[in-house]
Amino acid sequence: MVGFTLFVPMKPQPKERPRLSRGHTFTPPKTVAAEKWIRAHFKREFPDKLPIEGVAIGVDITAYFLRPKSRVKLKEKFHTIRPDADNIFKITDSLNGIAWADDCLIAELHVCKLYCDTLEEQGLLIICEALC
Numbered sequence: 001m002v003g004f005t006l007f008v009p010m011k012p013q014p015k016e017r018p019r020l021s022r023g024h025t026f027t028p029p030k031t032v033a034a035e036k037w038i039r040a041h042f043k044r045e046f047p048d049k050l051p052i053e054g055v056a057i058g059v060d061i062t063a064y065f066l067r068p069k070s071r072v073k074l075k076e077k078f079h080t081i082r083p084d085a086d087n088i089f090k091i092t093d094s095l096n097g098i099a100w101a102d103d104c105l106i107a108e109l110h111v112c113k114l115y116c117d118t119l120e121e122q123g124l125l126i127i128c129e130a131l132c
Helices: 029-045 085-095
Strands: 003-009 019-021 024-026 057-066 106-116 123-130
């Protein structure tokens, strides 16, 4: 079976833009740490899984953000403030070469940002499946 379902317990971290310092570009430390955490969690959950190759895949990402105390009474379902959904997806570049051979295989994508009520629920739910 091609595909997987992975929940990564973490505060959803967007992929930040590369920074320039003294003529060199570097990836911000928060992004590096988030990518390492996602990669390590994938390897721990699927130690023998080979990267998906040669087939179009669909990826569904749900980012669960802890509801701030100021919004508890509102009971909003969707997280409509920063970070942007497209930057949440970009953090999955960390799965290139271990979950899928390259992210060019992703032909369908869905990203949703929701609130959750406990720290245990906060994280990224990544569902990947073959499209054909």
